[in-house]
Amino acid sequence: MSHHHDVVIIGGGNAGVSLAARLGRYGVKNIGLIEPKDHHLYQPLFSHIAGGRAQVKEAVRSQSSVTPKGVDWIKDRAMGVDTKANTVLLESGAAVGYEHLVLCPGLQYRWDDVPGLAEAVNSPYGASHYEFELASKSWSLLSSLRSGTVVFTMPSGPIKCGGASQKPMYLACDYWREQGVLDKIRVVMVQPYPTVFGIPDVDRELERKIAEYGIELRTNSELVAVDAAGRMASIRNNVTNTTEELGYDVLNAVPPQSAPDWLKATDLPAPGQGDGFVDVDTETLRHKRYPNVWSLGDAAATTNSKSGGALRKQTKVLAKNLVAARKGLAPTMKYNGYSVCPFTVSRHTVVFAEFDHNYEPKPTIPKVPTWKESRFSWWVDRSMFPQVYWHLILKGRA
Template identity: 60%
Template sequence: MDTHHNVLIIGGGNAGISLAARLRRYKVEDVALVEPSPWHYFQPLFSHIGAGAAQMKEAVREQRKVMPRGVDWIRVAAADIQPDYNAVVLADGQRVHYNQLVVCPGLQLDWQAVPGMADAIESPYGTSNYESRMPTKTWELVRRLRSGTAVFTQPPGPAKCAGAAQKIAYMACDFWREQGVLGDIRVVLVVPTPTVYGVDGVDGVLERKIAEYGIELRTSTTVDSVDAAERTIRLQGPAGGEDLGYDLLHVVPPQSAPDWLKATTLPAPEDQSGCVEVDPELLRHPRYPNVWSLGDAAATLNSKCGGALRKQVKMLALNLKAVLDGREPENRYNHYGVCPFTLTRHTVLFAEFDHQYRPMPSIPWLNPAKERRWAWVLDRRIFPQVYWHLILKGRA
């Protein structure tokens, strides 16, 4: 049986829940949200969990407990979008019609894109904090390693909080240094970019930390393949191929929009990632004016991260409310992005920047290129509480 809703949101992560909550605060009626998962995760804590500085119970809630009041929760996965008919097809065949649609299902992890990578994380020596079931495994591997080679990789292309691939490397080194074994461990950090991150000032701090820990940095380098049985990883960099043996491997796979979304007419034809085509400031689809997108699955220009999403949610909620009230949308997203780099298990560097990776500090008079202990308290202690009690309730 077909159903209809005023506003239909696809995706029950940070983007979908916080937007739904804010729309309800703005008195928008008949909001429905499509999300099959019974669990909701605060993923920024995964790096801390992997370093033994947090527990998984702090990062997970039942989805039903974070669902905003007055929102109709459709507990089935989306399978297709038919924008010409203002309809979403669900995995069970049901069609849901809408007046306004917001697409924010997040990115999928393309483990099969790199030969052997999926097998590697299931082996006793491989892991990835990007899988919700593995941060605790990461900590066990970090805690047990006393010598050998540890390899940490960051993927090319779009990725949710790409800097998280580096955070665990720095925190692991800090732990090994505390244990007095860092000198016995060869640490290799693999990044696809020409510099360690690309933001002026931030690169200098990261480079000094990398030198302090004795990390071998491979820039402009990607993972070609992994052999879990032989415990080897093949890298492809400017000088050609390189094979490394490992005793601990933390990998992050390439990422893209969900396959079902790629098959719709919403992505731009030339966009291989399959993300939803949008005006990068309005977050509105250029061909379907009643379709919007935000978060990781939107083809915006910014770095994909929670800090960017928080600003997107605020402006999109205002613009959607304006359209529903018969007005033109006036708010614009400023391409803000942020990555809190955990450089030790007690200090954080807040990297704030725009879509061109130019510094964009929230407090202009405060030097952003500096690691601080109070920033760690903010990232580790305060932000999780803000997330659960304010952001997901549409109040921050």
């Protein structure tokens, strides 16, 4: 055994770092954080980078600078969990023992699920703002276009911040309008659900912007193949079961996503479920079969829309419940399914969707219509949230 900790956290992203910091504040001293990467990313800014409204450097910090003081950063990759021996197995061959284990390794991108997609986003005509390295390429392709067809796509299945698929599209449309070329550009948005988002108030506001920019919205549809050399996207309508071939000048695609493969091979997902998400109680975030195992964030089998906003609530619930469990007490804090998606509908305005796991509205400030397009919401999303993230959330204070 190379390490042993009271609490071991797998994944030093949004969930892992903010949880480690919060547990530290609640008096947990011996924490190990397993994270293989050198850099920590604030992913919500990727959409702004792809829309030409943020710089790459604003979304990245070194992992060492965000790891809370006193936390043992184990720079390695988890490959498996032995729940009988209370041990995490690492890529290096080492093992880490735990009293309590928290899993938050995020989602895995499945580029190969769509034939030709990986080649297309790495070609001179494709990009994806879901990949940090490709987000600025999105903006360079979108901003240099003066005519032609642009296709934006969202996959079916669980993804990070569902609405983020659309954000660079509105930012680009507003830019093309400013440049006087919007009417020369055909914009197609492909998304798998029956409406543009799924909450009537938000849908109405987004549909208004879609009409304003002249965007063609393909609902119930998804990208099923790409011919990168021929610049042709195959779009299947899952209701009519028909496929349309769309030629494009720029393709901005969001990859299909899933829980990490290595997690699927453990006994932590629900038996027979096969999707790999960690089988926790959706309110207490404690594992349903292993009381010393917990999960939060994108890799947990909670029913909310996956987002950093959801984590603002989950982190506190899990930290308090874990601290109670260490004292032999029952977990009493409950996560209410809250999530949020800020749609950047222009270069200066945002539409906020705040909702629970049933897609019922859940505004932070009751009676304030945050789903209305607003400049204040832009300021909150673009200026305030990044500061709150680096200075409060990652410090376990928000």
